[in-house]
Amino acid sequence: MLDNHIHGTKKWKNVVGQKTEEKLTSNIMRSGSISVMPYLGRTFKVFIGEVYLVVDMQQRTCSCVRWKMSELPCAHVGAVIRTMRHEVYEYISPCFNVSTQHLIYLSQFQPLPMHNMAKVCEDESLQDGADNLFPALQPHM
Secondary structure, three states, X not given: OHHHHHHHHOOOOOOEOHHXXXXXXXXXXXXXXXXXXXXXXXXXXXXXXXXXXXXXXXXXXXXXXXXXXXXXXXXXXXXXXXXXXXXXXXXXXXXXXXXXXXXXHHXXXXXXXXXXOOEEOOOOOEEOOOOOEEOOOOOOO
């Protein structure tokens, strides 16, 4: 799995992977109808109808909290980035960059020992290393 990932990153066409690129593109596309007004310094108010959110480019925060949670610019931040005519890749977490992915996955990972590991039987019961059988768990309805 690690080998597949590292070889997959070599095919990336941008500085981020395809799934990350899709999320960024979606957020930028959704930012088209959002109005932006400079507020204080590198802080902006973004308006969605009568409601506004605050985006702080210096602190890398949006009052919707999505930017902080995902470390990818939300649509509100995308509107500010478009207004400032900046590159969206400047505002993503470095963990999404292909160079960081290479550093992560080129490291040596030690395999976990597999002795005494439980195995799943055909009837979905579990059998441990001492040959004890445990019935499959069924959800309550």
